[in-house]
Amino acid sequence: MKKEYKSFEDKIKDLFKKYSRIPLLVVFVLFVFVLFGVHINISRIKPYRAKREIEHRLNYLVNALNDTIDTYFEDNQIDTDYSYNLLYYKLNQLSELQIDLAIYTNEGIRSFSSNTRINESIYYKMTNKAILSGLEDGFIFESISGLDQVSNVKDLVFGKNITKEGVPFFVLVYIDGESMHDYLNQNFVNQIILTDRFGYVVGSTMTLPSSKIRKFNDTHSKHIMINNVNYLDRIYQIYDQQIFVHSLILKQNFFINYGLLILFMGMIFTVIKVSNDLVGKRVGKEATDSINEIILLVDKIKTGALGYTSHYTADDELGYVIDAFNDMSRTLDKLIKRNELLLKLSNEAQIRQLEAQFNPHFLYNSLDTIRFLIYTDPQKASSLILDLTYLLRYSLDVNKSEVTFSEDLEYVYKYLSIIKTRLDDRFSYIIDIEPEV
Numbered sequence: 001m002k003k004e005y006k007s008f009e010d011k012i013k014d015l016f017k018k019y020s021r022i023p024l025l026v027v028f029v030l031f032v033f034v035l036f037g038v039h040i041n042i043s044r045i046k047p048y049r050a051k052r053e054i055e056h057r058l059n060y061l062v063n064a065l066n067d068t069i070d071t072y073f074e075d076n077q078i079d080t081d082y083s084y085n086l087l088y089y090k091l092n093q094l095s096e097l098q099i100d101l102a103i104y105t106n107e108g109i110r111s112f113s114s115n116t117r118i119n120e121s122i123y124y125k126m127t128n129k130a131i132l133s134g135l136e137d138g139f140i141f142e143s144i145s146g147l148d149q150v151s152n153v154k155d156l157v158f159g160k161n162i163t164k165e166g167v168p169f170f171v172l173v174y175i176d177g178e179s180m181h182d183y184l185n186q187n188f189v190n191q192i193i194l195t196d197r198f199g200y201v202v203g204s205t206m207t208l209p210s211s212k213i214r215k216f217n218d219t220h221s222k223h224i225m226i227n228n229v230n231y232l233d234r235i236y237q238i239y240d241q242q243i244f245v246h247s248l249i250l251k252q253n254f255f256i257n258y259g260l261l262i263l264f265m266g267m268i269f270t271v272i273k274v275s276n277d278l279v280g281k282r283v284g285k286e287a288t289d290s291i292n293e294i295i296l297l298v299d300k301i302k303t304g305a306l307g308y309t310s311h312y313t314a315d316d317e318l319g320y321v322i323d324a325f326n327d328m329s330r331t332l333d334k335l336i337k338r339n340e341l342l343l344k345l346s347n348e349a350q351i352r353q354l355e356a357q358f359n360p361h362f363l364y365n366s367l368d369t370i371r372f373l374i375y376t377d378p379q380k381a382s383s384l385i386l387d388l389t390y391l392l393r394y395s396l397d398v399n400k401s402e403v404t405f406s407e408d409l410e411y412v413y414k415y416l417s418i419i420k421t422r423l424d425d426r427f428s429y430i431i432d433i434e435p436e437v
Helices: 008-019 021-075 081-095 116-120 122-133 177-187 251-302 317-376 378-396 405-426
Strands: 099-105 110-113 139-144 155-164 167-175 191-196 201-204 223-226 229-238 243-250
Touching: 021 081, 021 155, 021 167, 021 177, 021 191, 021 229, 021 243, 021 251, 081 099, 081 110, 099 122, 110 116, 116 122, 122 139, 122 155, 122 167, 139 191, 155 177, 155 201, 167 177, 177 191, 177 201, 229 251, 251 317, 317 378, 317 405, 378 405
Parallel strands: none
Antiparallel strands: 099 110, 099 167, 139 155, 155 167, 191 201, 191 243, 223 229, 229 243
16 A cells, blocks of 8 residues: 655645744734723723813913913003903903903902993802802802803803902903804814813813703713713813813714724734735745655656756755755766766677678788789779778778768778679679668
8 A cells, every 4th residue: 555645845834824823813912902002092092182182271271361360460550441441352362262351359349341241140140259259269160151141051250369459359251152162173173071060061062952951961971872872971170170071982983993993903814814824835835845856856866867957956954955866866877878888888899809800801802802803804903992992991990980871881882892893793782772861
């Protein structure tokens, strides 16, 4: 029973597939890390960055309002509506928002208001009184229903106290909720909602459902629904819990991103798997080219193709084996050819020996015939001498290992002519040669 061998190429492919599972495992681990990173980025980092950006912009706004108010009170006489109006216009230009201004004395007496509704509304009078009572700590953020009473977003009130020549003043800056809404939409792509400490909306990048209460997620739930759409709510507090930043993540997008990422990683896994198979096949083929060449050399030598050499080059041990086979094949070919040459020379020597034994008899008979013809037919004797001379020269020319057919034929003609002359009617011959030859 003939033994079956498993090809070396198949062995290499199997080994490659076996150990290629390691990079697949590494890719899987990386996928888990990437998935975790995407989760952290979507659910934590992006919302936190949005919070930091809003905090930075509010800090800039608050500092600008503080500096402008402080500088204006230090450098100007604040005792007329004209000076108050100048401050009001400066604050509007500075803030990039639509604001209103109200200034009160320490007794709660209004010195200035940029909107008459602040003075006429009982709600504003009561709210302002509550805000003024909380200004002892320096500044405060509070929300209040918008002056237009139509918006679904409350106004944000920034209040601070300041002393001018020993006289305390209370400054209230009303930031319009709709202008804050527009400001957030212009500067943020995230879905952001700002609320005060009671949950009242003071700014948003979204269109919120109509509500008389105007509160948003005052229970601080992590999962909310807006307009029948589910969101994750990341809540951050700034200004000592006076303002809350709600960074919303659309659940649908959240899971779509995960789905796309999983699909993408699945495609990567498939590509890696197919690539490993193709590379394994390629590596197996390239690694076994040398072995295939050795097998071919062995088969050629087994069938007698001595002298066959491979032009395949390799810089490894198999390349050394191929070179050794080439040297062996060339050496065997040389030895066989040398033996063939020696055999040929031996045969030629035997022929020469026979010729040497034969030529004296032929020469003696030919000379005897010439001696006889000199007396009977001198012309024919002369022709016979020329033919014999040609034969002797032809036989003694050892430099020629190969002769043409016409030379051999001429030799035969002259040899037969001499025999015919000597034997006359006792010898006859016919030479039949094709005209093409």
